[in-house]
Amino acid sequence: MTAKHFINGTWYAAAKGGEIDVINPANERVFATIAAGTAEDVDRAVAAAKTAGQGAWVRTTGRERAVVLRAIASGLEAEQQALAELEVRDNGKPLPEALGDISDTIYCFNLYATYAEELDAKQDQPIAVPDDRFKTTVKYVPAGVAGLIVPWNYPLLMAAWKVAPALAAGCTLVLKPSEFTSLTALELARICETAGVPPGVVNVVTGYGAEAGARLSTHPDVRKLAFTGSIPTGIAVATAAAREIKSVSLELGGKSPIVVFDDADLEQVIEWVMFGIFWNQGQVCSATSRLIVQSGIAGRLVERLAEEAKKITIGDGMDAGVLLGPLVSRPQYDKVMGYIEVGKREASLVSGGQRPAGFNAGYFVEPTIFTGVAPEARIWKEEIFGPVLAVASFKTEEEALALANNTEFGLAAAVMTSDLDRAARIADRFEAGVVWINCSQPNFLEPPWGGMKKSGVGRELGTWGLMNFLEPKQITRYLSPDPWGWYLKG
Known part of the structure; x- marks a missing residue:
């Protein structure tokens, strides 16, 4: 099995031809290869996402996006067993745990379908201001091209934590999974395509963090970065985001x-x-x-x-x-x-x-x-x-x-x-x-998830996760028929 990048609805080999062996951690045998992405591959994927972000997808309603999100959930459910078995071979976790992870992934896409629908009702809501000559409303718009970097411990579920809210918000995205566990992320891309996600909206580039991940973090056309992983890599991602003044959310380590x-x-x-x-x-x-x-x-x-x-x-x-x-x-x-x-x-x-x-x-x-x-x-x-x-x-x-x-x-x-x-x-x-x-580790998808101190910046999941990929825009209208007066009558 040789897996390629998924960019603009097409499967591509690495621009420089590199490949990475995929090893089953239970027996140390190679059972697949993935493309070793470099800056050229990331540039192609970001360009595709940027173009798609100027197309019809960004103008869809939350209700329309919800239909697609639920179709993704249905596609995942139809392949739950196969996806779980692939995750076991790729990651090593016991099959019952992998099945649970895929079940949570399905739930995640369905949940963000609901949030996408609810977003429509929040659009253009009036905000009280102390001058009745003006009307102020808030509109929530997609944050733009999102760069998503996810770890290897929950490969498909961690991808869903970022992909589902990004799609619900109307963003386009480039997903960079861990080089150790990329296979189910590529399967997710295929399922997204079947579910009706337009070309260029979801792109997946595989490869090493120092090459593909670093370029995604520094690319000037990526407006939002969402990263889960180690503190040292998180610092590098945050530093890159600071140079370009990108929105960034980081879910880092713990010693709980x-x-x-x-x-x-x-x-x-x-x-x-x-x-x-x-x-x-x-x-x-x-x-x-x-x-x-x-x-x-x-x-x-x-x-x-x-x-x-x-x-x-x-x-x-x-x-x-x-x-x-x-x-x-x-x-x-x-x-x-x-x-x-x-x-x-x-x-x-x-x-x-x-x-x-x-x-x-x-x-x-x-x-x-x-x-x-x-x-x-x-x-x-x-x-x-x-x-x-x-x-x-x-x-x-x-x-x-x-x-x-x-x-x-x-x-x-x-x-x-x-x-x-x-x-x-x-x-x-x-x-x-x-x-x-009186418990440890139960995690529901509706409450906020994230840490204090060096464990991260921002929150994922729930409506907090959706807001990661939205920009609130203030729109203020002058209602009075009379001139404002500061300049004309001042």
Whole structure:
């Protein structure tokens, strides 16, 4: 299988002929190739998007765009199983998780179809002003060509988080998926075409971030940049946006805490802590990778977590019963294993910490738990993006909050307690954009998603996500039959 760029409704090989191998992380075998896009490919895609943005698409109503968005959702639903299986081969996650991701993707397009319809009712709404000789209204117009750069941990779903609101707003776009997981993004382009998206409105360019991603970030005709990924790359994207005064939204990393008080239900705690760090192999930006547990129950909780972690079935995501698949790539595997070696010097390894026995191929890592982790430890401060849990204990509420907030990140945080007043206090004082009480990681598409501090700029999802791709335009009319008078009568 050789996958090409999708530009202006046509499939193109890379301008310079380069290709990138696509590797199944469960067995390290090449099963496809994608085009290695460069600046020339991005320039062609942006030109197509700019031309399409001057055509009929930008003049459609929200209701008309909703029809197309729902057609995309129907196309995804018709191919849900095949898309999920492709995602497993490309990313490594277990098939039930991939099926859930595609289901959420379908929901995302349907949700933004509804928001597109609702947008029509918001157009030309009057705004009260203190002079009745004037009438002021607000119109929401598309932001222009949108450059969308998405990561590899939720390949199709993360694309949908940006593509669906961009289309709902009436934008045209160029999508740059991760070089590790581009295949379902290309399938999305095909489905968009079948659903009636005009040529040039949706374009997908594959390739390395340093080449294709960098050019998309700096292209002068890209008016809006939306990026999800690491802090260093986010800084580069934001710097490029600043030079051109582009609108930018960034969803970056996290090192999220889960604070557990001694009155919490222990079995519920175990379930949510495990889910919060081992789901999707820990490759989740909001993963609650720092467990902050009250000292009275710390020993017992860590012991139980170690017992349960050893029961997790590891293997190829296509195999029935597998709960933990491989990491996405060799570089990610090497990074995580490097952090584990650091952790062995900084803290006490309770369980895991190595390649599972019997796996001679694939990027597999055991669920790993460290305890006695100091606040200055690297495994406490730095995002690992793997199935690695760092545990520290506390005595007082103030100490717990200090540990939780002492980080450069601020994406998410969780608290587990039966005292709902305390839960509310903690939630109010967490320095995070997403807060969970007595749970970890549930994510609905209607509320805003995004972080504080170095975890990002702006919010995605819900109507906040739609506003990312809209520009509010003030229109003020003079209603009086008389001249204004400042100049003529002044």
